[in-house]
Amino acid sequence: MLATQRRELILAEVERAGGVRVSELTELLGVSDMTVRRDLEQLEAHGWLRKVHGGAVLAVSSVEEPGFEAKSSMQQPAKRAIAARAVSLVEPNSSIAMSAGTTTWMLARGLQGATEPLSVVTNSTTVADMLAAGGQPLHMSVVLTGGVRTPSAALVGPIADRAIASLHVDRLFIGVHGMDARAGYTTPNLAEAQTNQALIASARQVVVLADSTKWGTVGLADFGRLSVADVLITDEGISDEARQVLEDQVGELIVVPVHEGALAGNDWSSSSRNGEIVR
Template identity: 60%
Template sequence: MLAAQRQSEILERVRRTGSVRVAELATELAVSEMTIRRDLDALDERGLLSKVHGGATAAGPGATHEPGFAAKSVRQQAEKATIAQRAASLVRPGTAVALSAGTTTAGLAGLLRDVPDLTVVTNSIPVADALRRDNPADADSALLESGPQVVLTGGVRTRSDALVGPIAVAAIGSLHCDVLFLGVHGMSQRAGFTTPNLMEAETNRALVASAGRLVVLADHTKWDTVGISTMAALREADVLITDSGLPDAARDILAGEVGELIIVEAPAA
């Protein structure tokens, strides 16, 4: 069997089972373990799998991998909904609130439609849609008048339905909000709060700079996920709201870094 054929077979097994072991592959493919290790090295260098001690696993998403809004909206729905409810309790009437792009912030937006005299600044199309009152269920003119005023920045649209780039940054730079609710792709002790999109990181940094207070919304699966660009250090968060799935070690780290760590109990699936 040629090296290319053997590596194709190895890759197919990794994709099918999630992992492979060197000794098993050597026996099944009738080659030496050294040959299998060389094959795994070659596949690892190409980013097709991740070599580990004694074998290999399927390659995880890279630092620039960005799922679309629809794909993210079906993940951790109970946790995100509970986090959004807790975040909504922090919003006061008559304030200017910034909401970044994200599925959790979009969930929060839907809970803010009845807050009086609220102004919402956002670079997220789904957030702006969630705040709209121009549907048949909200036809009452009094509700239209009392609903939040929405300021939607311009910009280039990303896979996650965020508006980013120089236009968004310029618009945000002239604004001053009381609080920013920031959704994140990942958070870690080393990298802080991150995103896989460089332009979105720049836009979110502008949002952070515009706000008097930073509240980060991140379910437990975001821990130790690292995107290519940092939006804020852990210590910059005045409040972090997450769920009870967060490991104890992560809780200890975050409690020592952020201003206030709020852990909500999501309903059982």
Template identity: 50%
Template sequence: MNTSESTEPARGRGGQLAAQRQATIVAEVNSRGAITVAELVERFGVSDMTIRRDLDALDSSGLLHKVHGGATSVGLRSAHEPGFDAKLTQESTAKHAIAQAAASRVRPDSAVGIGAGTTTYALARHLLRIENLTVVTNSARIADVFHSNSRSDRTVVLIGGIRTPSDALVGPIATAALQSLHLDMLFLGAHGVDAEHGLSTPNLMEAETNRAFIAASRQVVLVADHTKWGTIGLSTFAGWNDINIIVTDPGLPPPTRKAMHRTGCELVIAP
């Protein structure tokens, strides 16, 4: 009798806490568009398994969309494009590790292309020390990183175009400008990465501009944290035969690593 009396209130309290936590998760996802399991574990101080159970329940209820490594708003589908600032704080530690590992591939006297994105934005800061560097980018934010640390042996070319919610400059003007260039290396992020569908974006014009970037480059490096895997945007802009190197973080599951090895690309796990 005593056991029954003490257990039942605990269950009630646990249920209330779970309901409060899940309500907060839904509010956060709707506000930001997406959130990761790691962020939720840190915020609530509960186990990874607890958060995944919460996401399962909320996904079943139609309140959010569970994806690999986290969750997105139910309105976040293949044509939805999150803003730059919304993505900037997500997986920031992983992005900086990826950026550092990718930057180590760049040598002095190189012409480097850098696509728009928050991981490539982190990469730009790690490239400031490279001597005699020519940078071509379609991101005003990335160009500003180099301009704020100006040096005489660096040339920065900002490709113009129509601005997307993720702060990329895209469209016919950007695409035409890239067609006459020859780059040693290109660093690209992606909205979505999938073993079958390759690299994708919600923006059709950005897809076209990224294809022009790839066509102008001798070597293409994908920089993307593990949460991008399994997401498919509206338009594929690169297949695995277009990519030479993949740089990601240790959160990428073993089965996905095997799938990436089968693409023939070099897979780099940033420490």
């Protein structure tokens, strides 16, 4: 197979799955790790993808905002693992807020079987839909903020911000478009950045849910330094350099193995509580 043919196949796989691992590509293409890494370097040099620890993801500009459907196909095993660990942090008889995002959507799936009273505030239509799809129990109250819907299914703007500012929750679970040592947590949407700040201000504890491919991605607008996170949950694909920065900045870093990310979808009490607590 010619190098151009290999690279076309790699791009097709990245576009299909949202991201790929080097080990997957070596098996798919029948070539060595070094060959795959050279191909990834060439594709990155042309701006077609972005290399991450152990693989590559689609290249995204600072103002590009992928739709919910596009994002939901990316990094599914890692997001499931992160969501499964996040479920174990939800305490009965508490109030939580959940931002928009595909990882928080998976968290909502894991909360469908909640058997204790729980109040949920969200600015995500997809999170609210997921909770309702599980036959929302009477003891779970869901507050949808209202606002203007973004491509990522977030409700943002003055209406959302005012609603959130009037509420106070025990714990916020928030997804991010990108995280970076200098820029902090970012999003490509200016209005969403402001709404995320309102969510952070409403919570006693902030839990950031971010798969390892988010490291090094910088969106147009930031909504908090890395230290805003009392807890950050990510997956084992995070690089050693990123891990060191996060250990120094966040209150508690939890790194989860990807293989443990299966969510039953209706049992929040039995979700995995394992994970490496780094700090």
